[in-house]
Amino acid sequence: MNAKRTKVPLYIIATFLVGLKIYIAYRFMFSMEIENPMQELILFVNPFVSVFLVFAISVWFKKQSRQMKFIRYTAFILTFILFANLVFYRSFNDFITIPTLFQGSNMADLGSSILTLIQPYDILLFVDVILIWYLSKKKEDVLSVGYQRSGKVFALAMSFVLLAGNFFLAEMERPQLFTRGFDREYLVKNIGLFNFHIYDIVMQSKTESQRVFADGNELPEIQNYIDENVKSDEKSDLHGIAEDRNVIFISAESIQSFVINNEVNGEEVTPFLNSLTEDEDTYYFENFYEQTGQGNTSDSEFLVENSLYPLSRGAVFFTHGGNEYNGLPEILGQEGYHTSVMHANNKSFWNREGMYNSLGLDKFYGEEAYEVSEENSIGWGLKDKPFFEQSMKYLQSQEEPFYTKFITLTNHFPFNLDEEDSSIEPFDSNSNTLNNYFPTVRYTDEAIEDFFNQLKESDLYEDSIFVIMGDHIGISANHNKAMSQYLDKEEITPYDQVQLQRVPFFLHIPGHGEGEVKSEVTGQIDVKPTLLNLLGVEAENDLYFGNDMFSDDRKGYIALRNGDFISDEYISTSGVCYDRQTGEPIEAEEEEANANNESGSTNACAPISEQVDKELGYSDDLIYGDLLRFMDFEEEE
Numbered sequence: 001m002n003a004k005r006t007k008v009p010l011y012i013i014a015t016f017l018v019g020l021k022i023y024i025a026y027r028f029m030f031s032m033e034i035e036n037p038m039q040e041l042i043l044f045v046n047p048f049v050s051v052f053l054v055f056a057i058s059v060w061f062k063k064q065s066r067q068m069k070f071i072r073y074t075a076f077i078l079t080f081i082l083f084a085n086l087v088f089y090r091s092f093n094d095f096i097t098i099p100t101l102f103q104g105s106n107m108a109d110l111g112s113s114i115l116t117l118i119q120p121y122d123i124l125l126f127v128d129v130i131l132i133w134y135l136s137k138k139k140e141d142v143l144s145v146g147y148q149r150s151g152k153v154f155a156l157a158m159s160f161v162l163l164a165g166n167f168f169l170a171e172m173e174r175p176q177l178f179t180r181g182f183d184r185e186y187l188v189k190n191i192g193l194f195n196f197h198i199y200d201i202v203m204q205s206k207t208e209s210q211r212v213f214a215d216g217n218e219l220p221e222i223q224n225y226i227d228e229n230v231k232s233d234e235k236s237d238l239h240g241i242a243e244d245r246n247v248i249f250i251s252a253e254s255i256q257s258f259v260i261n262n263e264v265n266g267e268e269v270t271p272f273l274n275s276l277t278e279d280e281d282t283y284y285f286e287n288f289y290e291q292t293g294q295g296n297t298s299d300s301e302f303l304v305e306n307s308l309y310p311l312s313r314g315a316v317f318f319t320h321g322g323n324e325y326n327g328l329p330e331i332l333g334q335e336g337y338h339t340s341v342m343h344a345n346n347k348s349f350w351n352r353e354g355m356y357n358s359l360g361l362d363k364f365y366g367e368e369a370y371e372v373s374e375e376n377s378i379g380w381g382l383k384d385k386p387f388f389e390q391s392m393k394y395l396q397s398q399e400e401p402f403y404t405k406f407i408t409l410t411n412h413f414p415f416n417l418d419e420e421d422s423s424i425e426p427f428d429s430n431s432n433t434l435n436n437y438f439p440t441v442r443y444t445d446e447a448i449e450d451f452f453n454q455l456k457e458s459d460l461y462e463d464s465i466f467v468i469m470g471d472h473i474g475i476s477a478n479h480n481k482a483m484s485q486y487l488d489k490e491e492i493t494p495y496d497q498v499q500l501q502r503v504p505f506f507l508h509i510p511g512h513g514e515g516e517v518k519s520e521v522t523g524q525i526d527v528k529p530t531l532l533n534l535l536g537v538e539a540e541n542d543l544y545f546g547n548d549m550f551s552d553d554r555k556g557y558i559a560l561r562n563g564d565f566i567s568d569e570y571i572s573t574s575g576v577c578y579d580r581q582t583g584e585p586i587e588a589e590e591e592e593a594n595a596n597n598e599s600g601s602t603n604a605c606a607p608i609s610e611q612v613d614k615e616l617g618y619s620d621d622l623i624y625g626d627l628l629r630f631m632d633f634e635e636e637e
């Protein structure tokens with residue numbers, strides 16, 4: 001019996017098998033970028049370290065059968081977590097966090113997309129689990145251990161030493177990894193998927209406790225910051241130009257700026273939107289960035305209605321849908337506006353119902369308001385053309401002035417479209433996602449054109465202003481190879497990646513006559529102050545982080561949710577500072593050398609970076625602490 005026990009025990013075998021599998025998955029199934037040999041080493045080491053940590057617990061079970069049971073279930077659970085993350089990653093290019101788990105209803109609604117996200121070869125992920133399962137049942141005697149106390153303590157100590165070694169390497173490779181933690185991919189690359197989940201759970205509990213302990217004392221500091229760094233007394237020339245007009249806002253699903261004034265197979269992708277870029281009544285902002293996080297469409301809505309940043313983890317619509325806000329619908333409501341959202345999806349998606357209430361919205365026309373059938377829907381639901389057509393009657397029944405937002409749906413991943421609806425051919429590359437994106441974008445472009453034409457025939461047109469905005473990117477970095485082919489570039493650099501976060505923003509003011517293409521750096525955070533200015537509405541004690549896009553006195557940068565930013569001169573991404581005009585990194589070597597230096601004074605991007613971190617932090621504080629509940633927003637008359 002003892003002689004038999006000199007064989008390699010199952011917890012070591014399992015560590016090896018599962019660890020190796022995770023490494024292979026990291027390397028070949030998740031598209032993680034490896035920048036240097038050190039990162040490669042850490043990526044190789046961390047799967048073994050983190051699974052050893054768990055499997056080594058088994059040595060504490062006295063009964064052999066318990067040991068075996070623990071190992072086989074652990075192998076299964078770890079693998080399942082890996083698999084779930086993989087499926088999630090294929091859709092969102094991101095890892096699962098606790099808040100996203102509570103978005104189960106979204107997952108269920110994914111329907112057709114989820115099937116396209118699972119690959120037949122994913123089954124291979126479970127091969128070692130089956131082997132471990134078999135060994136644990138059949139070779140219990142040979143593969144279990146009966147350590148003395150010292151042996152058990154040694155195994156435990158070993159797992160912590162390995163973990164410490166892993167963290168040490170990670171900290172060397174990426175200083176302040178844990179304190180900043182903006183970038184989930186970095187965390188996973190450095191400490192492994194499972195430790196990342198533990199980190200996430202700890203973070204989540206920390207943020208939960210923040211609301212409980214907040215008492216409003218935090219507000220003056222934030223108000224000061226906003227007064228000094230964000231707000232401006234200067235009013236732009238367009239102030240009040242749209243007073244009392246209706247606002248018709250179109251949130252265009254997944255439309256990115258790279259399709260505007262561009263072609264595929266020799267055909268224009270978005271002929272209607274292109275025509276607007278030259279229209280005399282239209283301003284087109286060509287350097288307008290989406291700033292969303294994991295909450296996609298809902299995050300873009302959050303930015304637009306509040307001019308606050310969404311959260312770095314989870315969708316704020318879900319996690320803080322019950323907070324107090326001073327949303328655009330609420331402010332406009334006080335000015336006599338009637339506010340509504342039209343979107344042919346169910347009201348629980350992204351917790352819209354709950355959040356719209358908190359934002360002070362009067363009415364949501366969701367799925368039940370539409371006639372949806374097999375023929376008029378595709379992918380996520382009602383097609384955009386019938387959606388706009390059916391919306392007309394509701395729009396015409398609104399009491400004026402109104403603020404109504406339309407959220408389109410057809411141009412959503414996986415970009416399915418019926419033959420009869422596609423006017424242009426797909427692109428030809430190794431990414432079906434990118435290939436099919438063009439025909440669906442064109443379909444939405446046509447749907448918006450039809451909608452405009454219907455409005456022009458009605459008497460609403462002259463009394464309204466129109467916004468068309470892309471909600472967030474549709475093509476993730478997973479498709480960079482195909483994207484570089486389309487854009488005719490050798491590769492998509494980190495700089496290009498930031499540039500791909502531009503989405504179109506159109507402001508159409510019938511009869512205005514002074515429209516032009518604007519190249520100022522702007523973003524979704526700016527929409528609320530811009531609209532309020534156009535409508536001539538004062539919201540003086542409001543707390544927000546954006547600027548009127550037409551004012552000359554703006555902050556001068558747009559912060560992305562991961563801490564990257566774009567300013568007039570620079571683009572900062574993954575800790576590297578680029579010259580915005582040339583796209584070249586600035587003082588890259590010196591920057592490396594100073595990565596540890598907190599003041600970071602040699603890095604041209606450092607001063608803005610610091611401000612960006614501060615600003616994102618303040619916005620988070622407002623949300624986590626639910627601090628707006630301590631404000632009194634009603635204007636005193």
Ligand code: GP9
Nearest residue numbers: 295296297298345349412
């Ligand atoms: C769902 C629609 C799409 O209602 O807003 O959501 P997305 O996946 O883009 O956030």
Ligand code: MN
Nearest residue numbers: 253254297471
């Ligand atoms: Mn969307």
